[in-house]
Structures are given as C-alpha cells and as structure tokens.
Amino acid sequence: xxxxVESGGGLVQPGRSLRLSCAASGFTFxxxxxxxxxxxxxxxxxxxxxxxxNSGSIGYADSxxxxxxxxxxxxxxxxxxxxxxxxxxxxxxxxxxxxxxxxFGEMGDWFDPWGQGTLVTVSS
Amino acid sequence: DIQMTQSPSSLSASVGDxxxxxxxxxxxxxxxxxxxxxxxxKAPKLLIYAASSLQSGVPSRFxxxxxxxxxxxxxxxxxxxxxxxxxxxxxxxxxxxxxxGTRLEIK
Numbered sequence: 001x002x003x004x005v006e007s008g009g010g011l012v013q014p015g016r017s018l019r020l021s022c023a024a025s026g027f028t029f030x031x032x033x034x035x036x037x038x039x040x041x042x043x044x045x046x047x048x049x050x051x052x053x054n055s056g057s058i059g060y061a062d063s064x065x066x067x068x069x070x071x072x073x074x075x076x077x078x079x080x081x082x083x084x085x086x087x088x089x090x091x092x093x094x095x096x097x098x099x100x101x102x103x104f105g106e107m108g109d110w111f112d113p114w115g116q117g118t119l120v121t122v123s124s
Numbered sequence: 125d126i127q128m129t130q131s132p133s134s135l136s137a138s139v140g141d142x143x144x145x146x147x148x149x150x151x152x153x154x155x156x157x158x159x160x161x162x163x164x165x166k167a168p169k170l171l172i173y174a175a176s177s178l179q180s181g182v183p184s185r186f187x188x189x190x191x192x193x194x195x196x197x198x199x200x201x202x203x204x205x206x207x208x209x210x211x212x213x214x215x216x217x218x219x220x221x222x223x224x225g226t227r228l229e230i231k
Contacts, residue, residue, distance in 0.1 A: 044211065044222060044223075044224050044225045045160075045162075045168065045211055045213075045222040045225075046222070047219055047220045047221065047222070050218075050220075059218050059219065061219055062125075062219075095167055095168075100173075104218075105218045107156055107215060107216055107217075108156055108174065108215055109215045109220070110158045110170055110173045110213070110215055111158075111160075111168070111170065111213070112169075112170035112173075112179065113167075113169075113170070114167035114168055114169075115167065116167055117167060
C-alpha cells in the first residue's frame, strides 16, 4: 500500500523557518516526481512545489519562490520542504503528494495519493 | 498561469439525484484535466484523470467529460458518501492549478 506521512508542522513566528518532511513507502520512491500542495484553513488547494525523480527539475509557486526549497533523499524515501521567511499567509495544511510522472512539469501529471497533511501555523 | 473556474461554488442535492459540476480553463488544456474529491478532515482523493478516465476503485457513477476549455464531472445517482468538495486541476502547464472547489451538500 502506498503511504505518505508528513511531519514537521507546528506554530512558528513570522520570519522564522520550518522544515517539513514526508516519509514515503509502498512504491519505488525514486521512480516518481513528488509535490507539496497546501490548503489554508477553509480554503481551496494550492500547489506549492514539485521535484522530479532525480531532483533535476524543480518548480515553485510564485507565492513561495525564493523562500521555500524542496528536496528529496531517495536513499531515505523522503521528501522535504524547507520554509524560510514564513508569513501569516503561509498558514495552511501542507500535503505531500505523489506524481504520476518521473519528471516535474510533464504534461498529464496528477497527484495520487496524498498524505494526511501537516499543519503549519505562522503567528506571533 | 492557467486559471480554473468551477461552477457552481456550492450545490445542494438529494440522494439519488444526478449532479453535474463544471470546470472552465482560461485557455485550452486539451484533456489534461483531473478531478479530486475531498471529504471534511481528509486529504483529497483522485477521482478522474485525463478528463474522462476513472481512477481505479472509484465507483462508476462518477464520470468526466470535456476537452479544450470546458469540462464536467457528473455523478449519476448521488450516494450519501458523495457529499464532499470537488476540485478540478489542470496538468497542461506549470504551475498546476486548481479550481476553487464545489461544495456538494445534502438538501
């Protein structure tokens, strides 16, 4: 069974940093692109970042570009999101999701499955 | 970025009803359109990919259609477990973008 388990969320002050992790199991992790998608409280879904199987292709939403860094460790079957200079508007439930494709940015990709999410709250 | 617009934003329906949700893209996305279902407190779940292909395990009462800019998700006969929020998502270009969601409520 494919499983994604996020961790690392919590309450953090504006301007500070946080690192999210996603532990993957049940599939060949280094065969797939991976993504972070977030959902602010009571709001819709927003794609945050994606990374290809070998970290060779990476993308970010404009709202986080220059502040967030996605990475992966295929030896540990893990995905990460380093979040710096956090803002109140970054408050959200952050989901890790598996892509269909190997390469980030390929047409016809989708997110399946998703983890249960980890909550990030940015507040003083 | 490609903007995805869903209608309606919310919908009340009864068990057994046939329901259609519409998703419109701001430019042509061919058939690169996916649908997700999200229940309260749960992660989204992929229902339909490539506009009309049913994800494994998803009941056949769900169907998708469309291409270009206009797409629909249809539930042929609503079941109690179908009351949820539905999102469309385009995978034609980066960044992938979602519609704002359609909340399906019990009448």
